[in-house]
Amino acid sequence: MSHWKKVCLLTEIPPLGARVIQHPQGDIAVFRNADDEVFALEDRCPHKGGPLSQGIVYGKTVACPLHGWQIGLECGTAAAPDEGCARRYAVRLDGNAVLLNTEAAA
Amino acid sequence: MQKLKLVMIGNGMAGVRTLEELLALTPSRYDITVFGEEPHPNYNRILLSPVLAGEQTVQDIILNPLEWYAEQGITLHLGKKVVKIDRKKRVVYAADGTEAEYDRLLMATGSKPFILPVPGKDLPGVISYRDIHDTEQMLAAARQYRHAVVIGGGLLGLEAANGLMLQGMSVTVVHLGEWLLERQLDKVAGQLLQQSLEQRGLRFALQAQTAALLAGESGRVSAVQLKDGTELAADLVVMAVGIRPNTELAESCGLYCNRGIVVNDTLQTFDPRIYAVGECVNHRGIAYGLVAPLYEQARVCANHLAGWGYGRYVGSVLSTKLKVTGIDLFSAGDFMGGDGHEEITLSDPVGGVYKKLVLKGDKLVGACLYGDTADGAWYFRLLKDEQPIGEIRDHLMWGENNLGDTGHAGENKAAAMADEAEVCGCNGVRKITIVKAIREKGLTTLDEVKKHTKASGSCGSCAGLCEQILMNVLGSSFDATPKTKTVCGCTDRNHQEVRDAIREHHLVSIPQTMQFLEWRTPNGCATCRPALNYYLIATWPGEARDDPQSRFINERAHANIQKDGTYSVVPRMWGGVTNASELRRIADVTDKYRIPLVKVTGGQRIDLLGVKKEDLVNVWRDLDMPSGHAYGKSLRTVKTCVGSEFCRFGTQDSTQMGIDLEHDLFGMWSPHKVKLAVSGCPRNCAESGIKDVGVIGVDSGWELYVGGNGGIKTEVAQFFAKVASHAEVLEYSGAFLQLYREEAFYLERTVHYLHRVGLEHAKQRVVADADNRKALYARLKYALSFEQDPWAERIQGEQKHEFEALPA
Numbered sequence: 001m002s003h004w005k006k007v008c009l010l011t012e013i014p015p016l017g018a019r020v021i022q023h024p025q026g027d028i029a030v031f032r033n034a035d036d037e038v039f040a041l042e043d044r045c046p047h048k049g050g051p052l053s054q055g056i057v058y059g060k061t062v063a064c065p066l067h068g069w070q071i072g073l074e075c076g077t078a079a080a081p082d083e084g085c086a087r088r089y090a091v092r093l094d095g096n097a098v099l100l101n102t103e104a105a106a
Numbered sequence: 107m108q109k110l111k112l113v114m115i116g117n118g119m120a121g122v123r124t125l126e127e128l129l130a131l132t133p134s135r136y137d138i139t140v141f142g143e144e145p146h147p148n149y150n151r152i153l154l155s156p157v158l159a160g161e162q163t164v165q166d167i168i169l170n171p172l173e174w175y176a177e178q179g180i181t182l183h184l185g186k187k188v189v190k191i192d193r194k195k196r197v198v199y200a201a202d203g204t205e206a207e208y209d210r211l212l213m214a215t216g217s218k219p220f221i222l223p224v225p226g227k228d229l230p231g232v233i234s235y236r237d238i239h240d241t242e243q244m245l246a247a248a249r250q251y252r253h254a255v256v257i258g259g260g261l262l263g264l265e266a267a268n269g270l271m272l273q274g275m276s277v278t279v280v281h282l283g284e285w286l287l288e289r290q291l292d293k294v295a296g297q298l299l300q301q302s303l304e305q306r307g308l309r310f311a312l313q314a315q316t317a318a319l320l321a322g323e324s325g326r327v328s329a330v331q332l333k334d335g336t337e338l339a340a341d342l343v344v345m346a347v348g349i350r351p352n353t354e355l356a357e358s359c360g361l362y363c364n365r366g367i368v369v370n371d372t373l374q375t376f377d378p379r380i381y382a383v384g385e386c387v388n389h390r391g392i393a394y395g396l397v398a399p400l401y402e403q404a405r406v407c408a409n410h411l412a413g414w415g416y417g418r419y420v421g422s423v424l425s426t427k428l429k430v431t432g433i434d435l436f437s438a439g440d441f442m443g444g445d446g447h448e449e450i451t452l453s454d455p456v457g458g459v460y461k462k463l464v465l466k467g468d469k470l471v472g473a474c475l476y477g478d479t480a481d482g483a484w485y486f487r488l489l490k491d492e493q494p495i496g497e498i499r500d501h502l503m504w505g506e507n508n509l510g511d512t513g514h515a516g517e518n519k520a521a522a523m524a525d526e527a528e529v530c531g532c533n534g535v536r537k538i539t540i541v542k543a544i545r546e547k548g549l550t551t552l553d554e555v556k557k558h559t560k561a562s563g564s565c566g567s568c569a570g571l572c573e574q575i576l577m578n579v580l581g582s583s584f585d586a587t588p589k590t591k592t593v594c595g596c597t598d599r600n601h602q603e604v605r606d607a608i609r610e611h612h613l614v615s616i617p618q619t620m621q622f623l624e625w626r627t628p629n630g631c632a633t634c635r636p637a638l639n640y641y642l643i644a645t646w647p648g649e650a651r652d653d654p655q656s657r658f659i660n661e662r663a664h665a666n667i668q669k670d671g672t673y674s675v676v677p678r679m680w681g682g683v684t685n686a687s688e689l690r691r692i693a694d695v696t697d698k699y700r701i702p703l704v705k706v707t708g709g710q711r712i713d714l715l716g717v718k719k720e721d722l723v724n725v726w727r728d729l730d731m732p733s734g735h736a737y738g739k740s741l742r743t744v745k746t747c748v749g750s751e752f753c754r755f756g757t758q759d760s761t762q763m764g765i766d767l768e769h770d771l772f773g774m775w776s777p778h779k780v781k782l783a784v785s786g787c788p789r790n791c792a793e794s795g796i797k798d799v800g801v802i803g804v805d806s807g808w809e810l811y812v813g814g815n816g817g818i819k820t821e822v823a824q825f826f827a828k829v830a831s832h833a834e835v836l837e838y839s840g841a842f843l844q845l846y847r848e849e850a851f852y853l854e855r856t857v858h859y860l861h862r863v864g865l866e867h868a869k870q871r872v873v874a875d876a877d878n879r880k881a882l883y884a885r886l887k888y889a890l891s892f893e894q895d896p897w898a899e900r901i902q903g904e905q906k907h908e909f910e911a912l913p914a
Contacts, residue, residue, distance in 0.1 A: 008912050016629060016655040019907065023914040034629045051671040054659040056632040063632035065659040065667050070632075081558050102914070 003103035010036060010096050018053040018062070023102060028089055029053035030098060031073050033060060038098055039073035040091035046071075046084025109137045112411065113198055113208040115188045115355065117142025119151060120384030120400040121214025122170055123548070127408030129178055135412065139181040139206045141188045141198070146238055147172050150548070152397055152580065154241050158269030164238055169548060181206075191359035193377060210379055210411060213356055213367055217349040217385035217395065222257065226319030231327035232343045235266045244344065248273035251341030255279075255330045257316055259286040263346035267308055270342070278309040278338050280316055280330060290437045294453065295460050295476040302433060302458065311338065319343055351386045351393050366393040371418045373407035383407045390421055397580070398422065398550045416626060418598070434475070434521065436482035436577070439489045440464055441472035452503055461503060468496040468864075480520070481505035483573035494864045497824075506570050520574035529571050532564035540572060544579045552576065567818040594633035596625050601637070601851035608641050614650040616642065630656075637852035640739065643775060644847050647889035654905060660737035663908060664896045665722055668715065673722060675714040676736035677729050678772075681746045681765035681784075682710030688731060695728045707736070709743030709781065723909050726897040732772070733897040739853070742781045744768040745793065749786030749803070758803025760786035763835060767801070770836050771843065773893030774886070777850040777859070780843060795823050798846075798856040799839045808835050812842055812868070813860040821857045824865055827873045841872045841882035848885075 013019050013032040020043060021028040027043035029052050039060070043053050050066030060073045070079040076086040090101040112128075114121050117140050125138060142148075146168070153167040175182040186200040191211070199205045219234030221227055231247070233240050247254070248270055256267040259281030271277045279286075285296030286303075300310055315333040319340075322328030330338045351366035362368050362376040366388025373381050373389075383403045385395055394400060399422035409417030443449050443464040452461045457477070463485065464472035469492050473485040484506035488495060495502055523529070525538035543549060543558045555572050556562050562569040591600050599607075604623065613619045616638050620630060630638065635656035642650035654662045665673035679688070692712055696704055702716040711734055717725055726733075735741060746764030750756035764784040774780070783792040784801040794800025796816035800823045802809045807830040814823025827838055845868055850859040860868060872879050900909070 005914070007914065012907060012912075014655055014907065020911040021914050022911045027911070028914070048669065049671075050669075051667075054663070054667060054671075056635060056658065057655070058629050058631045058635065059627060061631075066669065068632065100914075 003101045004092075004099040005101070006094075006097045007100045008098050010038070010093060010098055013038070013098070016057045018055075018057065020051070020053045021100065025102065027051070027053070028100070028102070029062075030091060030100065031057055031062060033057060033073065036093075038091050038093060040089035040100055041071070041073065041076050042087035042089070044086060045069055046078060046086055047082065052086060110135060110209040111207055112136035112138045112210045112212065113206050114138065114140045114212040114214060115191075115198065116214035116216055116384070116386070117144065117148055117182075117184070118214060118216050118384060119148060119169070119397055120216075120404055121212060122148040123401050123404035124212060124214070124383050124407050124411070125178075125180070126170075127405050128411050131408060131412040131414065136210070137181075138178070139183070139208075140175070141183045141186050141200060141204075141206075143185070143187045144237055144239070145185040147175065147182075147184070149238065151237070154235075154238070155265040155269055158241050158244060158266065159272045160269075164241075188355060191355065193359055193361075193380075196379065208379070210381065212407070212411070213361075213375070213380060213382040213386060214384045215352040215355060215386040217393075218352045219345060220348040220350055221345055222316055222347060224316055224318050226321060226327065227345075229319055229321050229327040229343075230325060231341060232319055232345065234345050235262055236349075244270060244342065245273060247342040248275050252276055253278075253339040254342040254344065255338050255340040256344045256346055257281075257330070258346035258348070259283065259310070259312070260346060260348070261287065261290065263344070264303070266344050266346055268303070268306075270344070271307055275342070276309075277307075278311060278340075280311045280314050280332070280338070282313065282315055284313055286310070286312075287435075291435065291476070292442055292462060292474050295435065295437075295462070295474050298455065298458065298460050298476050299433065299435060311336070349385065349395060351388065353386060356382070356386070364388055371406075371420060372410045373403055373419060374410065381407050381411065389419065392421065394422065401548075401550050416598075434477055434479040436479040437472075437474040438482070438486045439470075439472035440466075441474035443472065447471065450499075450503055463502060465495070465499075468494045468499075470495050470502070479577075480574060483577055484570055493862060497865055498861075520571050521578050523571075529575070530559075530561035530564070530568045533560040535559050535561040537575060540575050541579055544576060550576070550580060565818050593637055594631055596620075596627040596630050596634050597623060599623050604638070605641055605645070605849075605851075608645050612646070614642060614646050616653055616656060632658075636661075640775060640777065640852050644777075644889070648892045654908070661739070662905075663719065663722065664733055664737060664900065665717070665719075666737040670716075672716045672718055674736075675717050675722065675725055675729075676707060676711055676734035677731035678734040678768075679711045679731075680768050681744055681761050683746075683761060683765065684712075691729055691731070695725055698728065699725055701725075707743075709736070710745050711736075711743060719909060720911060723900050727901045732895040735773075738775065739778050740776055740780065741768070741771045741774040742779050744771075745781070745783040745797070747785050747791035749784075753786060755789060756786035756803070757805045758786050758808065760784040760792065760801075760803050763801065763803070763808075763832060764792075766832070767836060767839060770840060771886075771890070773890055773895070774843065774847075775893075776843065776847050777852050778855045780846075780856070782839070796820060797823060799823075799842060801835055801839070806830070810835070810838055810842075813857040813865070815855055815857045817855075824860070826865075826869065837879065837883050838872060840886045841879040842868060844882040844886035844889075845871055847889075848882075 007021050016034055018029045018031045029041050029043040031039045043051050045052055045064040047069045048066055050064045052062050054065040055062040061070050063070055069082050071086055076088045078084045092099050148170040150167040150169050156162040186204055188198050189201045190199040197205050197207050219236050233243050254270045254275040254277045256263045256279045259279050267277045267279050285293050286300050287296055317333045318331045319327050320329040320331055327343050330340045353363040353367055356367045357363050367375055367382040367386050368388050369375055369382050373383055375382050384400050403419050406417035406419040441464055448465045450463045459477035462474045470488045475482055523537050527537050529535055529537050540559050540561050549555055552573055562572045592598055613622055619638055639653050639656040643652050660666050665675055699721050701714045705713045707713045744764040744767045746761045749760035750758055780798045782799045783794040783797040785792040785794045786803045794802050796814040800811040800814055809828050810826045811823035812826045815821040846856055846859055
């Protein structure tokens with residue numbers, strides 16, 4: 001059985017924005033950048049647990065809304081000199097559908 | 107792809123910093139080879155003085171150990187002097203025959219000490235003060251000999267003299283000038299310095315010219331003979347009369363030099379394959395000798411070597427500090443003054459304090475401080491920013507912390523602080539942590555300190571202290587050039603240029619603005635996008651569309667995010683007035699949504715804390731009250747006192763005035779938050795004196811005050827105008843705030859805006875010029891005509907996606 005699940009449509013995520021997916025293991029933030037690429041990270045900043053889904057998205061980075069840590073959307077790691085990493089999830093597009101796989105690591 | 111070959115000649119601070127910057131940008135573009143004449147890896151030349159003084163060891167001042175070169179894959183040739191460059195074949199040759207080919211060559215050959223052309227200059231025991239070898243010779247001489255003469259009473263000479271004295275030698279400083287450090291100090295300060303150094307045991311021969319160095323029986327130098335015939339005993343002579351760019355090699359290969367290797371703003375020489383940085387360089391006619399500008403050059407040079415191609419070095423302004431423990435002096439700018447200049451001086455010769463500030467018009471142009479340099483960094487900033495200081499002139503001398511910041515126990519002198527003392531109260535950063543980071547990571551600017559330690563990264567009230575610590579650690583190499591002048595790293599433009607472009611070229615969207623101003627990033631960053639969004643909607647109301655994705659979460663969700671990711675909700679209570687029905691709804695909402703905390707705010711309203719994001723829209727609907735904008739760079743509250751309706755002292759109906767002001771300004775976005783207050787009499791119960799606009803009722807009308815602030819630094823509002831009528835209060839307040847909206851930079855509070863442009867500027871445009879006032883007020887009203895209650899809009903379904911989570 002495939003672990004890929006449709007969570008929303010691309011058009012339901014604002015460009016340079018994010019949506020929160022409520023998952024039993026904890027919230028997951030699904031981001032969309034200006035080039036319509038999608039990324040998924042655990043919705044917790046490695047610094048103080050801030051909800052990354054609420055941050056400002058630019059390039060392939062999100063700035064945490066609590067203290068401005070810059071987290072890479074592809075790798076989940078904080079930009080230097082900060083240190084830390086948010087968990088990544090596998091996510092892809094199938095046409096307009098956003099598919100998330102919480103079983104596989106990204 | 108085959109790597110390019112980069113060869114660097116010289117292994118000093120500027121050159122190696124360039125490599126570090128380059129490797130950070132592009133780790134694998136080049137195979138790098140470095141030639142260093144000295145047998146040491148890169149060390150911190152600035153700290154030779156503490157080594158000489160016995161406060162640090164050579165090991166302490168190594169910046170890049172040999173392992174670093176190995177880790178970076180750099181081929182390092184130590185103790186090899188490059189003697190020839192063949193620019194046609196693109197090969198460099200060292201004296202021992204080692205050769206290396208290059209695609210790009212980086213010259214970082216530094217400077218050479220100037221040696222006085224006097225008889226005896228080559229005798230044993232005559233040295234300069236430039237590198238580890240010189241320092242070791244001085245230390246060795248101090249163990250064996252007694253008398254030392256230092257020729258040159260400049261920064262380097264005095265540091266050498268102080269060090270030798272601490273090593274037990276009897277030291278005389280021979281100096282040509284009338285007083286010490288004549289390029290850094292005026293006569294009074296120079297004499298104070300001399301007295302203090304004399305008390306420590308140094309001797310001085312001023313206005314003295316060296317005629318010859320005499321040899322003793324052993325062949326070693328034994329005395330310095332002056333022009334007037336005086337002979338000074340000397341077993342060691344240190345020449346510290348200046349440095350000159352080391353251009354020997356560059357000249358020998360035909361590279362254009364003129365008191366330094368001449369480079370353009372990209373640090374490129376006249377041979378496009380050859381770059382040069384550091385003390386060997388002549389940039390726009392100046393050869394810099396302090397580390398901060400050299401690091402700036404390194405950054406720009408690396409940018410071009412990496413092929414990024416946008417960095418530009420445009421020169422630096424310098425300040426001075428002497429690194430002799432226990433002596434504080436600082437100077438910057440034109441501290442001598444003279445015709446057309448005014449001076450403010452404070453002189454306490456017994457207490458050992460002397461301060462001179464030089465003004466021209468209403469600008470500070472120079473400062474010379476001795477004994478108390480705590481405010482040096484602040485004066486330097488005022489000087490470089492060319493801020494008008496007319497209004498702070500009467501307390502300029504007392505320094506920046508005259509009014510006291512909060513968050514670090516009133517400490518305002520970094521030098522006096524204990525290592526363990528907390529500098530940054532927001533992030534818990536101790537002084538020692540900052541000092542260590544500066545030393546170990548080679549930081550030279552406040553921005554870098556902020557990045558690496560977080561100090562001054564939150565509220566910023568300790569920025570002045572951090573600058574002082576930088577200044578103390580780095581001494582003369584401190585560079586206060588504000589690096590944050592540009593909006594952010596995405597652009598070279600500053601806020602003024604961006605505002606001007608948006609207005610003059612009628613730019614109405616963020617992508618359009620970024621394209622027009624050649625932004626380097628595709629969609630900016632979390633710093634520039636909110637600023638651009640504000641500038642656009644403030645300049646072109648009704649035309650530029652608000653971009654929620656470029657707003658900080660609080661302004662996007664119209665509620666304040668809390669540390670646990672919940673939100674707080676503050677409904678508007680006009681003028682701080684509520685009623686039974688509103689209170690009942692608040693109570694019901696609290697129960698229904700299990701809101702954990704209800705609190706009265708400082709702005710006379712009620713805050714519901716701990717609301718889940720998904721509940722926000724329902725909470726707003728049930729409250730049935732408009733947004734209090736407690737989360738925005740916008741109009742916050744209009745605080746009022748009871749006023750003449752109930753209070754036995756009240757002279758005016760301040761409550762109604764406050765309610766009307768709040769309605770009049772509802773929905774106003776601004777560069778930063780805006781708070782108002784209206785008091786009904788001069789007892790000022792609404793605290794109008796610390797608000798952006800404070801109104802105080804008097805028997806004959808209303809007094810308006812502007813630029814107050816009750817935050818990090820308490821700032822008392824300044825008198826702006828006296829008006830007679832209710833309608834005038836609205837018009838004057840609105841016009842002032844519109845001027846602020848049109849001219850201030852994003853995140854600049856009214857007080858800082860007024861510091862920048864001057865209160866007089868605002869008075870002339872709002873108070874003196876009635877037509878302009880009416881026009882400003884009309885523009886404000888026009889802009890506000892597009893604003894609705896954001897909560898009501900969202901209850902109607904706008905931005906729905908913002909408030910709904912998706913199931914997995």
